Amino acid sequence: MTHRDDTDDVIVAANLEKHFPIRSGFLGRKVVASVRAVDGVSFRIRRGSCFAIVGESGSGKSTLARAVVGLIRPTGGEVLIDGESVSDKTDAQLRSMRRKVQLVLQDPLASLDPRMTVRQTLREALVVHRLRPDRAAREARIEEVVRQVGLSTVHLDRYPNALSGGQRQRVAIARAVVCEPEVLVLDEPVSALDVSVQAQIINLLMELQDRLHLTYVIITHDLSLVGYMADDVGVMYLGRFVERGPAYSVCRMPIHPYAESLLSAVAGVDPQIEKSKPLRILRGTAPSPTALPSGCTFHTRCPRARAIARTLAVDAIHDVEGEGLPKICVTTVPERRRCDPSDVEVTCHFACGDDGMVSVDSQNPEIRGRSPQ
Amino acid sequence: MPRVPGSTLLLTIISQPKGLIGLSIVVFYACLAIFGPWLAPHDPYTQNFASILQSPSTAHWFGTDALGRDVFSRILTGAQTSLGIGVGGVLVALLIGMPIGVLAAYFGGRLDFLVMRAVDVMLSFPDIVFALAIVAILGASTQNVILAVGLVSVPVFARTARAVTLSTMAEPYIEGTVSLGASPARVVVRHILPNIAGVLLTLSSLLFASTLLTASGLGFLGLGAQPPHPEWGTMLGESRSYIRSHPYLATFPGLFLAFSALGFNLLGEALRTIYDPTSPKDFSYRKADRSAQGADVAVQPAGGAKGQHSSVETSDVSISYLVPTGVLEVVRGVSLSVEAGRTMAVVGESGSGKSTLLRAIATLLPVGRAVVSGGSIAVAGQRLDTLTPDGIRELRRRRIGVVFQDVASALNPVLTVGYQLEEAIRSGESRLSSKDIRCKAIALLRDVNISDPEWRLQMYPHQFSGGMKQRIVIAMALAQNPEVLLADEPTSALDVTIQQQILSLLREMQKARGMAMLLVTHDLGLVARYADDVAVMYAGRIVEAGTVTGVFRNPCHPYTRALRDSSPEIATRAGGRKLPAIQGEPPNIGKLPDGCAFRPRCQRYARRSICATDNPDLRPIGTQRAACHFAEEALS
Numbered sequence A: 001m002t003h004r005d006d007t008d009d010v011i012v013a014a015n016l017e018k019h020f021p022i023r024s025g026f027l028g029r030k031v032v033a034s035v036r037a038v039d040g041v042s043f044r045i046r047r048g049s050c051f052a053i054v055g056e057s058g059s060g061k062s063t064l065a066r067a068v069v070g071l072i073r074p075t076g077g078e079v080l081i082d083g084e085s086v087s088d089k090t091d092a093q094l095r096s097m098r099r100k101v102q103l104v105l106q107d108p109l110a111s112l113d114p115r116m117t118v119r120q121t122l123r124e125a126l127v128v129h130r131l132r133p134d135r136a137a138r139e140a141r142i143e144e145v146v147r148q149v150g151l152s153t154v155h156l157d158r159y160p161n162a163l164s165g166g167q168r169q170r171v172a173i174a175r176a177v178v179c180e181p182e183v184l185v186l187d188e189p190v191s192a193l194d195v196s197v198q199a200q201i202i203n204l205l206m207e208l209q210d211r212l213h214l215t216y217v218i219i220t221h222d223l224s225l226v227g228y229m230a231d232d233v234g235v236m237y238l239g240r241f242v243e244r245g246p247a248y249s250v251c252r253m254p255i256h257p258y259a260e261s262l263l264s265a266v267a268g269v270d271p272q273i274e275k276s277k278p279l280r281i282l283r284g285t286a287p288s289p290t291a292l293p294s295g296c297t298f299h300t301r302c303p304r305a306r307a308i309a310r311t312l313a314v315d316a317i318h319d320v321e322g323e324g325l326p327k328i329c330v331t332t333v334p335e336r337r338r339c340d341p342s343d344v345e346v347t348c349h350f351a352c353g354d355d356g357m358v359s360v361d362s363q364n365p366e367i368r369g370r371s372p373q
Numbered sequence B: 001m002p003r004v005p006g007s008t009l010l011l012t013i014i015s016q017p018k019g020l021i022g023l024s025i026v027v028f029y030a031c032l033a034i035f036g037p038w039l040a041p042h043d044p045y046t047q048n049f050a051s052i053l054q055s056p057s058t059a060h061w062f063g064t065d066a067l068g069r070d071v072f073s074r075i076l077t078g079a080q081t082s083l084g085i086g087v088g089g090v091l092v093a094l095l096i097g098m099p100i101g102v103l104a105a106y107f108g109g110r111l112d113f114l115v116m117r118a119v120d121v122m123l124s125f126p127d128i129v130f131a132l133a134i135v136a137i138l139g140a141s142t143q144n145v146i147l148a149v150g151l152v153s154v155p156v157f158a159r160t161a162r163a164v165t166l167s168t169m170a171e172p173y174i175e176g177t178v179s180l181g182a183s184p185a186r187v188v189v190r191h192i193l194p195n196i197a198g199v200l201l202t203l204s205s206l207l208f209a210s211t212l213l214t215a216s217g218l219g220f221l222g223l224g225a226q227p228p229h230p231e232w233g234t235m236l237g238e239s240r241s242y243i244r245s246h247p248y249l250a251t252f253p254g255l256f257l258a259f260s261a262l263g264f265n266l267l268g269e270a271l272r273t274i275y276d277p278t279s280p281k282d283f284s285y286r287k288a289d290r291s292a293q294g295a296d297v298a299v300q301p302a303g304g305a306k307g308q309h310s311s312v313e314t315s316d317v318s319i320s321y322l323v324p325t326g327v328l329e330v331v332r333g334v335s336l337s338v339e340a341g342r343t344m345a346v347v348g349e350s351g352s353g354k355s356t357l358l359r360a361i362a363t364l365l366p367v368g369r370a371v372v373s374g375g376s377i378a379v380a381g382q383r384l385d386t387l388t389p390d391g392i393r394e395l396r397r398r399r400i401g402v403v404f405q406d407v408a409s410a411l412n413p414v415l416t417v418g419y420q421l422e423e424a425i426r427s428g429e430s431r432l433s434s435k436d437i438r439c440k441a442i443a444l445l446r447d448v449n450i451s452d453p454e455w456r457l458q459m460y461p462h463q464f465s466g467g468m469k470q471r472i473v474i475a476m477a478l479a480q481n482p483e484v485l486l487a488d489e490p491t492s493a494l495d496v497t498i499q500q501q502i503l504s505l506l507r508e509m510q511k512a513r514g515m516a517m518l519l520v521t522h523d524l525g526l527v528a529r530y531a532d533d534v535a536v537m538y539a540g541r542i543v544e545a546g547t548v549t550g551v552f553r554n555p556c557h558p559y560t561r562a563l564r565d566s567s568p569e570i571a572t573r574a575g576g577r578k579l580p581a582i583q584g585e586p587p588n589i590g591k592l593p594d595g596c597a598f599r600p601r602c603q604r605y606a607r608r609s610i611c612a613t614d615n616p617d618l619r620p621i622g623t624q625r626a627a628c629h630f631a632e633e634a635l636s
C-alpha cells in the first residue's frame, strides 16, 4: 500500500465537502448557518476492492455516498471517477456517467416502484442507458441478470409486493448490475432484512463482486459487516473520518475511541464472553452538525479524554460543564496521523501513546491537495 | 400513497355506500349528456306562444317557459352543455395546474417560490369574482366560461399536484431511478405521474361540482351559454323573473344541477378514502372493549402451583388474525414462562409471531382484528381471560410496563413530557399530591439517566433525540413499578451506541427492581449480552427454549443453529469464505408445509418421512427444550 498506481483507483475523493445552508429571511436569501454534513473527506478506492463508510445517523455517510455517485453536488473538493472529475460534468453527462456507478438502497420495498414488475424495472434500466436496443438481446440480458442474483424467470412478472424482503433486495441488486456498472454504492444493504436472509444477500454480493469485478462502496453502521465484506474502511463522525485504514486492523484493533465504542457495540453470540466482556458504552448523543464542538468534535462524548484528564496536571485540563478534559482536546483540532507501523490514519491527539506519532499530512501532501495526480 | 389497480379501484369504490351512490349518479348524468338530445320529446328551440308558462302536465312534464318551449326537453338537451362546461373546466384546470405543480415541486428553488406565491394570491379571491373578471375581459360565450371556470381552479390543482409530487419524490425509489441515470422527463412521466394520478382524480371529481356551480353562476348572470341555447345555469337565470309566479321553471334546472354536484362530490369523497393517506380506511371497524378478546375461550383453572406463580405464563396459546379470507393463526400453541428477576428474549425472523405474542401478553391485541384463539395467558398470577374490563385496565396500569420500537408514536407530540409522565404516575396513585407526583417524575427521569430532569419535564417530545425519547418511554413504563416489563425491539430504530445505552439501562432496571422482562429482538448478539433465557420462534411456534448459555452454546434445533452461525461476527474477509446462510425463503404463515414447518430449509431433514407427516412437539432435550424429531442428533 506504499505505492499505488493511479489508474488503479476507481474513485478518488479529495477534501470533499458538502454544507447544506440553513436559510431564512425574505425569499430565503440569508444563510444563517450551515449543516456541515461532509466536512473535508479524502479517500481512494482501488478497482475491485470494497470500501466501507461506517458511522451513525447524522454522521454524513449517506450524504458522502450521494456526492460520490453525483446525486448531489459537493460544495467543496472533488470526486474523480475513472480519473474524470464529477463536478465539471453537465447534468446530461452525469446521467450517462451514472451507468458506471449504481446505488442500492437500504429498504428494497421502498426503493422499487410498486407499479412496475421486476421485468419492467430491469428493462427500464437498460432503456435509460440505451443498452441492448434489440428487443431479444434485452430480454436475454434481463433473464441472465435475474439468474445471477439467484431469482428465477418466474419472478420476472411479479410486482414488488408479491416478493419477500430478500427477493426484493435481489431485484434491487439486479437493477443495479443490469447495465454493467463498475461501482456499486450499497447504502445499508442488509439492515432492513431478517438475520436469516442477511447472510444470503451478503454472500450474493460477495459472489457478484468476484464474478463481475465490481468495486463496492458500503455504507453501514455495523462493524461486523465491515469486517466481513470490506478491504478498507473509513469511520465517520460528524462529517469527518476519525479513523481510516484496512478493515482487518480497524475492525480488530480500532485506535480512535469512537471506533472502539462502535466495535464494542457489536455483540457476538457467545453468552459467556458477551456477559463478561467490559462494555464501552458511549455517553450522550452526537451533537448537532450545525454547531460542531470546538477542538476535537468527539470531546463531548469521549471516554479516553476523560480517562486521560485524570492523569494530567491541572494546567493541562480544561473544565467543560464540571468535567475535566485535556485542554488540547477542547481547543485544538487533532491532525490526521498514523501510528507506526500500522496503515491506519487516526484523528486523535492521544492515538498512539507518547511516541510513534507521525503526521500523515506532512508525509503525504497529495491527499490534501485539490487535484491529486 | 396507496396504489390501486383499475379493476379493484372500481370494486373499492362501490363497496362504499357513498361511492356506489356517487358513481350511479355520475353514470346517470353521463348518459343524460350523451343521449339527452335524442330523448327529448319536443324540439327545445321551437317557440310556441300559444302555450307559454304552462305548469307541468302530461304533455310538458316540467312545463313550458316564457317562450313556450318545453322545459323537460331543454333540460335534456342542455345536459351536454352544462356538464361539458364542468368537464372542460376541470380539464383546463388539470392541464394547466398539474404541470405547474409538478414542475414547481421537481425543480424547486425560485420557480417553486414564485409559483406558490402566485397561487396564494389567486386563492385569496373568491372563485366567482375571479371567473367574472375573466369572462368580463374575454366576452360571454360557452368557450370563455369553460376557460374562466378552469382558470379559477388552476391554483388548487397546482398546489395539490405540488404537494403530492413532493411526497412522491421523497420515496426512495425515485432517488433510485435518478441514480440510475434517468432523465427528469422520464422520472416525471414514468414514476411521478402514475403515482399522483389517484389524488388528482379525486380532486378532479370534487372540483367538478364546484366548477359546475361557478359556471351556472355565470350562466345565471347571463354570462354563460348564450340564448337560445339551453344550459341549466342560463335557464335558471332566465327563470328569475318568474320565480314567484312560476317557481317550477327554476326548480327543475336547479334540482338537476344540485343533484349532479352531489353525485360528483360523493364519488370524490369515495375516491378520497382510497387515495388520501389521512382518511380513515377501516369502514367496518367495530368499536368494542379490549377485554372482548378471548371471551369465547373455555375457562380453565390457572396452571402451576397455588400461591407461587411465574410473572408471565402462557400455556398452549394460539392467536389468530381475522383477515378478509378468514382466520390466520400466527401464534400456534406457545407455552412459556418468565420468572421474576429474569429476562427472557424471544427471537425469530419477522413474521414468526413474536410481536403478536407480546401484544397478547400486554393485553394490547388490536380489537376486532386479532383474538386469542386457544390456550391461556396469565400475567402476575391472573388469567387474562377471566378478568373484567376493569381488571384488565388495573393490570395494565399496575403490573405491566411496555416499551415498543416505534418511540415516536408512544409519546403524544402536543403534550409536554412532564405532563405525560405525571399522567402515568397519577393513573395509579390517586392519593398523591401534585407536588409528590412531580418529585416522582423527576426521580424517574433521573433513574433513566436523563440529566436536568426539572427542566426537561417542560419540553415536548420533538425536542428530544430518539434515544432520549426511548428513555422517557421507559420511565413511563416504570412509573407504576410494574412486575412485568414487555419490550418489543426497543432499540431497533436507534443507533448502535445508543442501542447499548438503552439495553443496559433496561437490564439494570429489570435487575434492580426484580422485574420479569420479556424482550423481543432479532439480534442474537443482544440476546447473548442482555438476556438470561431465550425462546426461539419459527412460524408461530417455539422451536427451542432454555437458558441463553445452553441454547446458544449447544443449539439442538437446526434453525437455532443456523441462526447462530449466520450472525456475522467480527471476522475479516478470509479468502472468499462464505457466511453460513439459511437456505430458502422465510415461511409463509398461511401456507405452511405438512409436518415440521422448518422442513423446506432444514439441513437435518434428510428426507425422513416423520418430518413430513408429524409436527414435532417441544420436548426436553438435555437442559433445554426443542421441537425437532431428531434433536438428539445435536448432542452426539
Ligand SMILES: Nc1ncnc2c1ncn2[C@@H]1O[C@H](COP(=O)(O)OP(=O)(O)O)[C@@H](O)[C@H]1O
Binding pocket: A020, A035, A036, A037, A055, A056, A057, A058, A059, A060, A061, A062, A063, A064, A289
Ligand atoms: N437536504 C438536506 N438539507 C439539510 N440538511 C441535510 C440534508 N440532507 C442531510 N442533511 C443533514 O446532514 C447530516 C448528515 O446526514 P446523512 O448524510 O443523511 O447522515 P447518515 O446517512 O449518516 O444518517 C444530518 O444532520 C442531516 O440532517
Ligand code: SF4
Binding pocket: A257, A258, A296, A297, A298, A299, A302, A303, A304, A305, A329, A334, A347, A348, A349, A350, A351
Ligand atoms: S482528541 Fe481527545 S477528545 Fe478527541 S478522540 Fe482523542 S482523546 Fe478523545
Ligand code: SF4
Binding pocket: B558, B559, B596, B597, B598, B599, B602, B603, B604, B605, B611, B616, B627, B628, B629, B630, B631
Ligand atoms: S423435525 Fe425434521 S424437518 Fe423439522 S427441524 Fe427436525 S429434522 Fe428438520
Ligand SMILES: [Mg+2]
Binding pocket: A057, A058, A061, A062
Ligand atoms: Mg443514512
